[in-house]
Amino acid sequence: xxxxxxxxxxxxxxxxxxxxxxxxxxxxxxxxxxxxxxxxxxxxxxxxxxxxxxxxxxxxxxxxxxxxxxxxxxxxxxxxxxxxxxxxxxxxxxxxxxxxxxxxxxxxxxxxxxxxxxxxxxxxxxxxxxxxxxxxxxxxxxxxxxxxxxxxxxxxxxxx
Amino acid sequence: xxxxxxxxxxxxxxxxxxxxxxxxxxxxxxxxxxxxxxxxxxxxxxxxxxxxxxxxxxxxxxxxxxxxxxxxxxxxxxxxxxxxxxxxxxxxxxxxxxxxxxxxxxxxxxxxxxxxxxxxxxxxxxxxxxxxxxxxxxxxxxxxxxxxxxxxxxxxxxxx
DNA sequence: CCACATGACTTGCACCGTGAAGTGAACGCT
DNA sequence: AGCGTTCACTTCACGGTGCAAGTCATGTGG
Numbered sequence: 001x002x003x004x005x006x007x008x009x010x011x012x013x014x015x016x017x018x019x020x021x022x023x024x025x026x027x028x029x030x031x032x033x034x035x036x037x038x039x040x041x042x043x044x045x046x047x048x049x050x051x052x053x054x055x056x057x058x059x060x061x062x063x064x065x066x067x068x069x070x071x072x073x074x075x076x077x078x079x080x081x082x083x084x085x086x087x088x089x090x091x092x093x094x095x096x097x098x099x100x101x102x103x104x105x106x107x108x109x110x111x112x113x114x115x116x117x118x119x120x121x122x123x124x125x126x127x128x129x130x131x132x133x134x135x136x137x138x139x140x141x142x143x144x145x146x147x148x149x150x151x152x153x154x155x156x157x158x159x160x
Numbered sequence: 161x162x163x164x165x166x167x168x169x170x171x172x173x174x175x176x177x178x179x180x181x182x183x184x185x186x187x188x189x190x191x192x193x194x195x196x197x198x199x200x201x202x203x204x205x206x207x208x209x210x211x212x213x214x215x216x217x218x219x220x221x222x223x224x225x226x227x228x229x230x231x232x233x234x235x236x237x238x239x240x241x242x243x244x245x246x247x248x249x250x251x252x253x254x255x256x257x258x259x260x261x262x263x264x265x266x267x268x269x270x271x272x273x274x275x276x277x278x279x280x281x282x283x284x285x286x287x288x289x290x291x292x293x294x295x296x297x298x299x300x301x302x303x304x305x306x307x308x309x310x311x312x313x314x315x316x317x318x319x320x
Numbered sequence: 321c322c323a324c325a326t327g328a329c330t331t332g333c334a335c336c337g338t339g340a341a342g343t344g345a346a347c348g349c350t
Numbered sequence: 351a352g353c354g355t356t357c358a359c360t361t362c363a364c365g366g367t368g369c370a371a372g373t374c375a376t377g378t379g380g
Contacts, residue, residue: 010284010285010288011284012284012287012288012292015297015300015301015304016288016292016300018304019292019300019301019303019304019307020287020291022303022304022306022307022308022311023291023303023307024210025233025307025311026307026310026311027187027190027191028233029233029311029314030187030310030314031187033314033317033318036318045366047366047367050184064328065328065329066327066328066329073185073188073189074367075367075368075369076328076329076330077329077330077331077367077368077369078366078367078368079329080329080330080331081330081331081366081367082366084330096375100328100375100376101328101374101375101376102326102327102328102329102374102375102376103327103328103329103375104328104329104330124170124171124172125170127172127180128170128172129313129317130310130313130314130317130318131180131183131310131313132172132176132179133313134309134310134312134313135306135309135310137175139302139305139306139309140175140176140179141175141179142299142302142303142306143179143182143183143302143303143306144175144178144179144182145299146182146295146299146302146303146306147179147182147183147185147186148182149294149295149299150186150190150290150291150294150295151182151185151186151189152294153289153290153291153293153294154189154190154193154290157193157289157290158193158196158290205336207336207337224358225358225359226357226358226359234337235337235338235339236358236359236360237337237338237339237359237360237361238336238337238338239359240359240360240361241336241337241360241361242336244360256345260345260346260358261344261345261346261358262344262345262346262356262357262358262359263345263357263358263359264358264359264360
């Protein structure tokens, strides 16, 4: 709109176009399918699940909010609201870090641990059904390498 | 919570776990990166872009709302609101189908066509940078097959 | 010792997406 | 013809997300 946005009209060839269509569809439908399953079985968002899963594997089931936000690929304001929701359910508690009052420590309660233990198998099962049962062993390894490469490109290219 | 949610404790092996982590990260960060670019350069959502791109390639730049919603992997209420927004910008018009008044035809205006033509190169360039420049030719073909298999599993497994 | 800068987190506001109810048009049955 | 059903679409209310501003605690220079 302002100036020429891109000097290069390098369009996608046929292989790339087909791949892009498949990937775009996947990025819309796979998260949607996983969210539906989690929502139906536990009333949890995928982000909330990721937060609880992360805490459940941390030492003392405790993490600093900022570290947890980075782990769950989210920003701090978002995590803060999610923590409020989980706190109301009694699945999470927050307290200031004794060694540095600027930090806040989030810990998963016993009920939270019990909940995630109940929820996880069905979720893992869904992931297995939708992803791994559909792929060969070789494709699983290929997908890992492909994912790593794209993620690497995003971190290197994207500002911030 | 109610009964045993899953009878099978088939956990992910090491390869699968690494792949799942990479894929989960990708599903969060790639759409976010693409949305940021579109938002910055044109104030458009990825869904809005998909709608306009779909219309731009349709005959007479016209599609029925329901077909367009299906094409863009979205539900009808969502498309309805998006169409309202695009209509306010003068990029889209709606009118009832002359042959069946229950349908609504959405058409891309000349300004809309001009806009998508201006926007598309930068978006394609971002896709190329983040995805295809990071992959080998073989990986592109692998990713296409993997995407097709997972999408197929979703359509077959997911209810509705 | 006090003012200021920095860093971590929370709150408020506006936007977007989802699900349920409402409208209006076309078909089928009597 | 007339009524009811089905279908496509819109509108509304609610919850989640992202961004800018505000709060609190900790270091640092005068």
